[in-house]
Amino acid sequence: xxxxxxxxxxxxxxxxxxxxxxxxxxxxxxxxxxxxxxxxxxxxxxxxxxxxxxxxxxxxxxxxxxxxxxxxxxxxxxxxxxxxxxxxxxxxxxxxxxxxxxxxxxxxxxxxxxxxxxxxxxxxxxxxxxxxxxxxxxxxxxxxxxxx
Amino acid sequence: xxxxxxxxxxxxxxxxxxxxxxxxxxxxxxxxxxxxxxxxxxxxxxxxxxxxxxxxxxxxxxxxxxxxxxxxxxxxxxxxxxxxxxxxxxxxxxxxxxxxxxxxxxxxxxxxxxxxxxxxxxxxxxxxxxxxxxxxxxxxxxxxxxxxxx
Amino acid sequence: xxxxxxxxxxxxxxxxxxxxxxxxxxxxxxxxxxxxxxxxxxxxxxxxxxxxxxxxxxxxxxxxxxxxxxxxxxxxxxxxxxxxxxxxxxxxxxxxxxxxxxxxxxxxxxxxxxxxxxxxxxxxxxxxxxxxxxxxxxxxxxxxxxxxxxxxxxxxxxxxxxxxxxxxxxxxxxxxxxxxxxxxxxxxxxxxxxxxxxxxxxxxxxxxxxxxxxxxxxxxxxxxxxxxxxxxxxxxxxxxxxxxxxxxxxxxxxxxxxxxxxxxxxxxxxxxxxxxxxxxxxxxxxxxxxxxxxxxxxxxxxxxxxxxxxxxxxxxxxxxxxxxxxxxxxxxxxxxxxxxxxxxxxxxxxxxxxxxxxxx
Numbered sequence: 001x002x003x004x005x006x007x008x009x010x011x012x013x014x015x016x017x018x019x020x021x022x023x024x025x026x027x028x029x030x031x032x033x034x035x036x037x038x039x040x041x042x043x044x045x046x047x048x049x050x051x052x053x054x055x056x057x058x059x060x061x062x063x064x065x066x067x068x069x070x071x072x073x074x075x076x077x078x079x080x081x082x083x084x085x086x087x088x089x090x091x092x093x094x095x096x097x098x099x100x101x102x103x104x105x106x107x108x109x110x111x112x113x114x115x116x117x118x119x120x121x122x123x124x125x126x127x128x129x130x131x132x133x134x135x136x137x138x139x140x141x142x143x144x145x146x147x148x
Numbered sequence: 149x150x151x152x153x154x155x156x157x158x159x160x161x162x163x164x165x166x167x168x169x170x171x172x173x174x175x176x177x178x179x180x181x182x183x184x185x186x187x188x189x190x191x192x193x194x195x196x197x198x199x200x201x202x203x204x205x206x207x208x209x210x211x212x213x214x215x216x217x218x219x220x221x222x223x224x225x226x227x228x229x230x231x232x233x234x235x236x237x238x239x240x241x242x243x244x245x246x247x248x249x250x251x252x253x254x255x256x257x258x259x260x261x262x263x264x265x266x267x268x269x270x271x272x273x274x275x276x277x278x279x280x281x282x283x284x285x286x287x288x289x290x291x292x293x294x295x296x297x298x
Numbered sequence: 299x300x301x302x303x304x305x306x307x308x309x310x311x312x313x314x315x316x317x318x319x320x321x322x323x324x325x326x327x328x329x330x331x332x333x334x335x336x337x338x339x340x341x342x343x344x345x346x347x348x349x350x351x352x353x354x355x356x357x358x359x360x361x362x363x364x365x366x367x368x369x370x371x372x373x374x375x376x377x378x379x380x381x382x383x384x385x386x387x388x389x390x391x392x393x394x395x396x397x398x399x400x401x402x403x404x405x406x407x408x409x410x411x412x413x414x415x416x417x418x419x420x421x422x423x424x425x426x427x428x429x430x431x432x433x434x435x436x437x438x439x440x441x442x443x444x445x446x447x448x449x450x451x452x453x454x455x456x457x458x459x460x461x462x463x464x465x466x467x468x469x470x471x472x473x474x475x476x477x478x479x480x481x482x483x484x485x486x487x488x489x490x491x492x493x494x495x496x497x498x499x500x501x502x503x504x505x506x507x508x509x510x511x512x513x514x515x516x517x518x519x520x521x522x523x524x525x526x527x528x529x530x531x532x533x534x535x536x537x538x539x540x541x542x543x544x545x546x547x548x549x550x551x552x553x554x555x556x557x558x559x560x561x562x563x564x565x566x567x568x569x570x571x572x573x574x575x576x577x578x579x580x581x582x583x584x585x586x587x588x589x590x591x592x593x594x595x596x597x598x599x600x601x602x603x604x605x606x607x608x609x610x611x612x613x614x615x616x617x618x619x620x621x622x623x624x625x626x627x628x629x630x631x632x633x634x635x636x637x638x639x640x641x642x643x644x645x646x647x648x649x650x651x652x653x654x655x656x657x658x
Contacts, residue, residue, distance in 0.1 A: 024315050026338045029654045030363025030444045032314055033407065040410075040426035054311030070281040071337045072316050075308040101360050104348070105341040106289065107281055126363060126444050175605075176379050178592040204509050205594065205603045206620035224603065228527065230592055253509030256628045257620075279339040279657055289344055 007146075014060070014086070015140040016049040021059035021083070025076050026108065027066030030126030031093035035063055043129045050136060056082040061139070063132075064116075067095040067102045068109040080116050088139060091118045092132060094125040101125070154179050157199075157231070161187075164194035172234055178224065180232035185221075189245045191233060192223070196250065201227040204247075207257040209265045211239065211291060219265055219291075237267065239291065246271040264290045299325040308337050312415065312643055315653040319630075323639055330635040333627060338657040346617040351377050351451060351586060354614065361619065362655040363444050364407065367393075367400045368597040369619075370449040375530055376606040377451045379591045381582055388576040389453035390531050395466075395569045396436065396448050397595075398562045403432040404598035405559045406477070408650045409484070412552065415643035416493045421484065428476045435469050438462065453579025467570060474563045481556045494548035498633045498645045501546060508629040512600020512622045514649065517554045518546035524596035535572070538565050548641075548648045555650075584612045599623055599650055621655035 024032050038045040039052055053059045056079045068076060080089065091112040094100035099110030112118055119142075122135040154171045158181060161169045167187040172180040183191050195201040208222040219242045223233045237244060246269035247254040258269045259278040266288040269275060277284070301324045308316035316337035322329040342361055346354045358373045359366045371393050378385060385393070406429040413421035433443040439462050440446035440455070448454050458466070484490060505515045515522055523540040525533045541557045543550040586608040593604045600622030609615040626649050633645055 021309075023309050024338075026316065026340060027654070028360040028363045028366075029315060029652070030360070030366070033363060034444060036314070037426065037430075040430075041423055042427060042430050056309075066338070067340065069337060069339060070283060071339065072308060075316060075337075079309055101357055102340045102342075102345065105345050106286070107284075107339050107341045125360075128443070174590050176589060176591040202506050202509075205601065206605065206618060208605045208616070208618040210607065210616040210618075222605070224592060224605070226594070226601075230528070230594070232592070251509065252507040253625055253628060256624055277336070279336040281336060281339070289341070 011144050011146060015143045018048075018050050018060050018136065018140065018143075019053045019058055020050055020061040020063050021053050021056050021079065022063045022065070023076060023079055025064055025066035025072040025096065025112070026069030027093065027095050028126075031065040031095070031124070034126050034129050035065065035092060035132060037129045038132060043133065045133060045136070048133070048136065048140075056080075057084065059083055060087055061136075062087065062089045062116075063092055064089060064096050064112045065092045067099045068112055068115060070107050070109065073109060073115060076112075076115060088119040088143075089116050090120045090122060090135060090139065092122045092135075093127045094123060097121045097123060154181060157181055157195075160194060160198060161191050164198070165190035167191065172232075175222075175232060178230040178232050180222070180234050182234045185235040185237055185244050188223075188233070188235060189247065189250070192247055193250060195225070195233075199227065201225050201231065202251065203227060204251050204254055204257070205230070207254065207261055209261045209267065209290070211265070212236065213239075216292065219267060221261070221267070242267040243270055245269070248272060264288055266291055301329070312646060313651075314411070315651070317651070317653050321634060321642065326638050326640070328634050328637050328639060328642065331631045333630060335627065335653065335657055338654045340658065342658045343617055343619060346614055348613065350584065350612045351614065352584070354617070355449060355451065356447070359445055359447065359449075361621070361658055362652055364404050364652060365400060365597040365599065365602075365655065366445050367396045367448055368595055368602060371397060372593050372595045372602055372604045373606075373617075374449045374451050375595070376591050376593045376604050377586060378582070379593065380586045380589045380606065380608050381451070382587075383452060383580055383582060385453040386577045386580060387531070387574045388457075389578045391569055391573050392454045392456075392458060392578065393449065394532055394536070395566060395573075396440070396446065398565045398569065399432050399436055401562045401598045402473070402477075402559055402566070403429050403436075405555045405562070406432070408555060408598075408647070409559075412644070412647040413484075413490070415647045416490065418487075418490060421480070421490075424480055428473060428480065431469050431473050431476070435466050438465060450579060450582075452582035453577070455579075457578045458573070463570060463573070467567070470563055470566050470570075474560075477559060477563065481560065484556055485553060490552070491549055493641075494552050494644055494648070497548040497641050498637050498648070499545065499547040500629070500633060504629065504632065508625055508632075510600075510622075510625045510629055512597070512626075513551060513554050513558065514626055514629075515600065516540070516542045517550040519544045522601075524594050524601050528594045530593075530595065532569070532572070536565060536568055538568070548644050551648045585610065586612070586614075597622060597655075599626070599652055599655070619658055621652070621658070623650075623652045623656040627651070627656055
């Protein structure tokens with residue numbers, strides 16, 4: 001009983017303070033500037049407890065954009081492995097979902113799930129800030145319920 | 149100062165470098181002269197010294213020829229209006245002089261042409277790849293043989 | 299003092315895009331650096347050859363999300379030149395309007411990034427908040443905030459009705475007041491000046507040496523702007539000022555871009571006043587006759603160069619793109635060689651990097 005309460009409190013704290021690190025794995029910047037927009041007064045994700053962090057060691061969620069070019073593959077893997085558990089990966093935009101418009105190019109892996117386990121896919125080209133917020137809210141629900 | 153017309157430029161090139169150049173009108177919006185590949189440095193030096201043409205917008209490289217046996221390089225300059233200098237190299241071992249000691253901005257353009265088309269730029273200390281990933285081992289991506297295979 | 303090399307990137311809080319730099323320092327002085335590009339190389343020129351011209355408009359837009367419209371405009375102008383058709387005047391005016399709105403949004407984005415890097419977070423928030431108004435206009439008329447799919451070969455995809463025109467006028471007026479106030483603060487704010495004045499000066503000779511273009515060149519006194527020097531209709535009909543600044547330091551680059559934002563907002567109003575009636579597109583054939591063309595336009599970061607060759611089919615034979623950031627990047631190591639470590643963010647922000655453009 002006591003354990004259940006602790007777990008619930010722990011998940012409540014987790015979901016309300018998701019610190020994100022953003023990595024651009026070779027995208028066109030469209031999704032990246034929409035993600036940066038989340039920090040600005042109109043969308044303001046800080047009210048949801050979400051702060052953008054610079055170091056992978058401080059982050060819970062990796063927001064990844066871009067189709068993962070071969071040159072960024074090692075960097076992306078290193079960032080993911082430096083994040084402490086529990087951690088979640090969110091693929092933002094069509095490029096990181098499936099490679100998007102760059103599918104077929106020899107220098108591109110074609111999506112974040114070719115390299116990392118993805119917990120949430122947010123579509124869009126580019127992804128709207130509202131869609132990213134909705135995606136992060138969905139992630140919060142899943143964390144709170146213990147699914148993610 | 150710009151050449152009044154391309155004939156002036158052809159005459160200047162002949163006078164300064166001894167090279168015979170021909171006018172190429174195939175590019176809409178950009179008058180061009182075709183020069184022998186070995187005379188590139190002298191032609192560009194003459195253009196810089198006599199006509200103050202120093203801004204190099206880009207170096208276009210493409211595979212040409214009926215049997216895809218040529219690489220065409222087009223040096224696009226700008227001085228109030230565009231002017232281009234073109235030459236052809238054999239696809240098997242394409243070599244041309246580097247311009248980086250007279251136009252420093254040509255550095256990145258040459259590196260890109262070198263990795264994408266396999267062109268060797270003589271006179272450079274090194275030509276590291278610019279854009280292709282470190283692990284790239286498939287040869288110049290833009291070069292294909294007759295059947296179109298890379 | 300000991301010499302050290304600090305690696306920056308490919309992921310770094312300073313950088314929005316992956317770029318790898320090694321910066322050599324001795325104490326607090328920067329000695330120089332080297333770059334590794336290619337993290338955002340997606341092989342777009344090669345992909346363009348494998349797709350049709352119509353599909354390529356969608357691809358070219360995604361070279362860079364910030365200056366997407368000017369890329370598709372240049373591409374469509376090139377294809378239209380080869381097809382020997384002209385987009386109708388109303389379409390060209392709408393293209394120019396979107397280009398100027400894009401310049402406004404790009405410069406405000408840059409302003410936010412610069413002030414965030416120097417520690418003036420409030421200006422970052424205000425600049426990006428005001429930028430939303432420009433994005434609202436683009437969204438209302440085209441459906442997209444950042445990637446608009448405005449251009450098609452032969453014209454633009456949408457028209458402006460009377461309501462749109464009224465809305466755009468109102469929002470541009472509001473933007474002018476808000477942005478004007480913000481720019482007044484910046485131009486008189488001692489902290490920003492102190493951080494940027496005298497930092498990393500670039501001489502006109504350096505610009506010529508590296509073939510740099512755009513605001514960086516204009517901030518060092520080089521009077522070049524493709525909107526005026528190689529205009530496509532309607533820029534040859536519009537009056538606007540090309541701003542230059544003689545000093546070439548980080549402050550000059552800051553001042554120049556803020557003034558250019560003002561000029562662009564005035565140009566938006568001018569375009570709306572001159573907007574002619576008529577259709578917004580003409581039919582374009584799928585197969586493009588053989589030919590080669592060169593088009594130069596002015597993106598927010600400088601001269602964008604496109605060379606297009608067609609071989610009579612519906613796919614390009616060769617598309618060569620040269621973006622302005624490539625020249626600016628080649629100048630970066632020399633720029634870094636004369637500064638202190640604490641000035642590195644100011645220099646990086648002043649260059650207004652767009653690695654997606656440079657790498658393609």
